[in-house]
Amino acid sequence: MAVETSDKPNLPHDFDDDDDAPIIYKRISSKKNQTHSEARKSNSHIHDGQSYRQAPNAPSSNGQTSSLQKGNTAPSLKPSAMKPSVGISRTPNSVGNTSSVKLPVANSKSPSLGDKQKMSVDVKVEPKSTEHSGKNFCEDSEDDEDDKPLSFRLKNSNHDNKVTSVVKKSYEDSDDDDDVPLAKKLPRNLNLGTTSNNHEDSDKKPISKIQKDRQNGSGMSNKQDRPSPLPAKRPLDNSNSLQPSVKKPKVSASDASIKTELVSEKRELKTEDDDDDDHIPISQRIKKQGMTGDKSSSTKKVLQKVTKVNKSISKPFKKQTKKIVKKSGSGSEYSKSSKLLPSSGDGQKKWTTLVHNGVIFPPPYQQHGVKMLYKGRPVDLTPEQEEVATMYAVMRDTEYMQKDKFKDNFWNDWRKLLGRNHVIQNLKDCDFTPIYDWYQGVKDKKKQMTTEEKKILKEEKMKQEEKYMWAMVDGVKEKVGNFRVEPPGLFRGRGEHPKMGKLKKRIHPGDITINIGKDAPIPECPIPGERWKEIRHDNTVTWLAYWSDPINPKLFKYVFLAASSSLKGQSDKEKYEKARMLKDYIENIRSAYTKDFTNKDITKLQIAVATYLIDKLALRAGNEKDDDEADTVGCCTLKVENVTREPPNKLKFNFLGKDSIKYENTVEVELPVYNAILKLQKDKRPGDDLFDKLDTSKLNAHLKELMPGLTAKVFRTFNASITLDNMLNQETKDGDVGEKIVVYQHANKQVAIICNHQRSVSKSHDAQMSKLTEKIDELQAVLKELKTDLDRARKGKPPLKSSDGKTKKNLTPEVLEKKMSQTNAKIEKMQRDMKTKEDLKTVALGTSKINYLDPRITVAWCKRHEVPIEKIFNKSLLAKFCWAMDVDPDFRF
DNA sequence: TCCGCGACTTGCACCTACGGGA
DNA sequence: TCCCGTAGGTGCAAGTCGCGGA
Numbered sequence: 001m002a003v004e005t006s007d008k009p010n011l012p013h014d015f016d017d018d019d020d021a022p023i024i025y026k027r028i029s030s031k032k033n034q035t036h037s038e039a040r041k042s043n044s045h046i047h048d049g050q051s052y053r054q055a056p057n058a059p060s061s062n063g064q065t066s067s068l069q070k071g072n073t074a075p076s077l078k079p080s081a082m083k084p085s086v087g088i089s090r091t092p093n094s095v096g097n098t099s100s101v102k103l104p105v106a107n108s109k110s111p112s113l114g115d116k117q118k119m120s121v122d123v124k125v126e127p128k129s130t131e132h133s134g135k136n137f138c139e140d141s142e143d144d145e146d147d148k149p150l151s152f153r154l155k156n157s158n159h160d161n162k163v164t165s166v167v168k169k170s171y172e173d174s175d176d177d178d179d180v181p182l183a184k185k186l187p188r189n190l191n192l193g194t195t196s197n198n199h200e201d202s203d204k205k206p207i208s209k210i211q212k213d214r215q216n217g218s219g220m221s222n223k224q225d226r227p228s229p230l231p232a233k234r235p236l237d238n239s240n241s242l243q244p245s246v247k248k249p250k251v252s253a254s255d256a257s258i259k260t261e262l263v264s265e266k267r268e269l270k271t272e273d274d275d276d277d278d279h280i281p282i283s284q285r286i287k288k289q290g291m292t293g294d295k296s297s298s299t300k301k302v303l304q305k306v307t308k309v310n311k312s313i314s315k316p317f318k319k320q321t322k323k324i325v326k327k328s329g330s331g332s333e334y335s336k337s338s339k340l341l342p343s344s345g346d347g348q349k350k351w352t353t354l355v356h357n358g359v360i361f362p363p364p365y366q367q368h369g370v371k372m373l374y375k376g377r378p379v380d381l382t383p384e385q386e387e388v389a390t391m392y393a394v395m396r397d398t399e400y401m402q403k404d405k406f407k408d409n410f411w412n413d414w415r416k417l418l419g420r421n422h423v424i425q426n427l428k429d430c431d432f433t434p435i436y437d438w439y440q441g442v443k444d445k446k447k448q449m450t451t452e453e454k455k456i457l458k459e460e461k462m463k464q465e466e467k468y469m470w471a472m473v474d475g476v477k478e479k480v481g482n483f484r485v486e487p488p489g490l491f492r493g494r495g496e497h498p499k500m501g502k503l504k505k506r507i508h509p510g511d512i513t514i515n516i517g518k519d520a521p522i523p524e525c526p527i528p529g530e531r532w533k534e535i536r537h538d539n540t541v542t543w544l545a546y547w548s549d550p551i552n553p554k555l556f557k558y559v560f561l562a563a564s565s566s567l568k569g570q571s572d573k574e575k576y577e578k579a580r581m582l583k584d585y586i587e588n589i590r591s592a593y594t595k596d597f598t599n600k601d602i603t604k605l606q607i608a609v610a611t612y613l614i615d616k617l618a619l620r621a622g623n624e625k626d627d628d629e630a631d632t633v634g635c636c637t638l639k640v641e642n643v644t645r646e647p648p649n650k651l652k653f654n655f656l657g658k659d660s661i662k663y664e665n666t667v668e669v670e671l672p673v674y675n676a677i678l679k680l681q682k683d684k685r686p687g688d689d690l691f692d693k694l695d696t697s698k699l700n701a702h703l704k705e706l707m708p709g710l711t712a713k714v715f716r717t718f719n720a721s722i723t724l725d726n727m728l729n730q731e732t733k734d735g736d737v738g739e740k741i742v743v744y745q746h747a748n749k750q751v752a753i754i755c756n757h758q759r760s761v762s763k764s765h766d767a768q769m770s771k772l773t774e775k776i777d778e779l780q781a782v783l784k785e786l787k788t789d790l791d792r793a794r795k796g797k798p799p800l801k802s803s804d805g806k807t808k809k810n811l812t813p814e815v816l817e818k819k820m821s822q823t824n825a826k827i828e829k830m831q832r833d834m835k836t837k838e839d840l841k842t843v844a845l846g847t848s849k850i851n852y853l854d855p856r857i858t859v860a861w862c863k864r865h866e867v868p869i870e871k872i873f874n875k876s877l878l879a880k881f882c883w884a885m886d887v888d889p890d891f892r893f
Numbered sequence: 894t895c896c897g898c899g900a901c902t903t904g905c906a907c908c909t910a911c912g913g914g915a
Numbered sequence: 916t917c918c919c920g921t922a923g924g925t926g927c928a929a930g931t932c933g934c935g936g937a
Contacts, residue, residue: 347933347934454909454910482925482926482927484925484926486926486927491928492906492927492928493928493929494904494905494906494928494929497928497929541899541900541901542900542901543900543901546899546900549928551928554897554898555898555899555929556898556899556900557927558899558900558901560900560901571901571902575902620903620930620931621930621931621932622930622931623930623931623932625930629929630928630929632929632930634930634931657930658903658904658905658929658930659903659904659905659928659929659930660929661904661905696931696932697894697895697896697932697933700931700932700933711931711932711933712931712932713902713903713930713931713932757904757905758905759905759906760905760906762920762921764919764920768919768920844904844905846904846905846922846923847903847904847905850903850904851902851903851904852903874922874923874924875923876923876924
């Protein structure tokens, strides 16, 4: 699709209309499934089909604002403006002819991240000092550009020098020693993580060698009372002490007393939560506490709590860091931040002691006895047959019922249960209405329950589940993520999944492998007479249990710790550190792939173009897929037909990505890229692979040569986080908290668009918009009437009768003016709300916040601008990102 | 080098509790 | 008090990527 142009100025801080930003390429909407959704009723098992969903009105990837399917126009970069567009048309540096990347220069002067992290919310914020004494990353304006996502460079290329200088300043501020190159430091640090004295090889021994008496949980409950011989803390001399094992010593390691521990922990939490000064920004609370010693803020307490965890993660790490620095004689940042690396590699010890209670199973099926009809006659079904029939019946209002594949797969599996000689011989003659109606009744009853009844049920459920909700990891109580075994059901694959409708059979203890500490009591098997499939003691993995996916036995379903756990937090932090590391390498990586756009070696050419697309468009890597999976693609698996050339230099992408979400985007590219695509498409059929010499392994292997640990995925995190960081720092102005939050949401939205995070339009969206329009119309009528009254009042005349004929009160002009301004404000607010609602109707903001945006950017920004962190992160995110809460306010990604 | 397994992250939809407005 | 809209929690599907064995 052609890029439309307009003379609209680019107003980066005008959030009411982000379409004003320069348009380089646009996404086109093509949601096909919208209409069906209206037919759906609320159903506890309903899923939306998501295929062919449209892209939102979106700036294109990397923050470049795209034009809209609505036909909005916006300025487009002229060809000359393309130069900075990916930062790759600059003269390549002297890397040479190969794709190798020149590594950035190290700087050993800068203080470490580790040093910065010593500051927690518990202490008074120290004035910035050495933070800014390090290398100035903006010494070279090219560095400036390369540290930004492509979009920013594009955007700024259209800006005057003011913008550039703002960016430059912000990067001057970002001169922490994270900027120190990793290549120099990595080897040293890798050594750190490779010490093996903590490995327990026995954990890897074959199943046959696992103690037989511990094979299942039945009758093992006596062991649960046995006090654990394991230490509460992992010794510091353990090389893996960098891991969270030595955190929070407050909880005893007694593995026999999880329950007691839970209760006490709960009490503690409750007390803490009773306090409340959530409205105070973290930064203020830090000051407040520093000055007054007040410890009453609930959030502060949460933060204190999480800081404890954070400290406990980083404390041994710091010790380790000291050692490293001493050893290496370098204060390099990477040495310090590499504390995170030891646990990241596979085969590394993740925990020392692990105690948990296993998993909870869904209740057994209870027959309802409602008879479905076959050829109009009631049919008797066994409980197993009825259970599956009910699964199908309750999906009547979903889009799956429009799909033959779903029905065929269901029929094939159900038929096996029915048996060949069953009276039911085809699905077409089945009428599930009686079961459907019964189910609606059950739902209605549930709805009609009083709050009290609901509360009782909830409490009962809590009581049953509580023991499964927690695990003790190295003596620390951690929440378990998904301790409930998935109930049986019909598989709801997304898009056109070939297995949709297949029966997902019930999982039994005999399907489940439990992973637990060697000395921990084996969880009692909750189903009498059954036993676990296997007990393992593998401390190199983080899962607590797994079973084979009944739909695809090659795959596993795992039970992990919750996102708020230290293990997950640590892994998260590593992820962001890696993305942050890319900032130091990106310039050279871009130079390298730019050179290869004309490489005669076809593999190198393909690697270059693929890397460019991943960098520029934040595409996913694109692993190969089997025939029994939905037909979706990523970068490496793009087909010729997924990319259309639009002369002179535009590429139109159109494919189904992860979750069968449509990716549709037209983008201006550099001419060598355009020509390379032309070359790659030549003599190929539409269904052929565009990158036929490439797969994700090769691509990632290449990326690893450019930066340690670099994979395609890192570019998404990098682009998302750096976009947020830059936008927040460029666009935040003085103002009230509300205005600052709008800035944040705007940046969040841009990131969601870059990552193509979509959501389906709410069923009630149109109705809500109509309501808002009506209200605005009403208010405008009121405004008109007030204006008439004001004119009359100024002339000393009484107001006219109202529209319903009533006599109005005689008001002074001042009062009328005030009323008018209030009404105007209401109208403006409603209009803003409408616009936001419309803008975000297809954009999912949550995914990027949870997975791609380095929380330290957000926390630091909140501290700098006195925005309460709770305005940005909900309770779950606060817990998930506890490790980021004590970041320095000056932190930049 | 390829391939499949295994472990983990990412991602969207559904459900429900809660809060604000009528 | 009820209704409506939504945020947050949950469920589970669908990705990514490292590793080890053939």
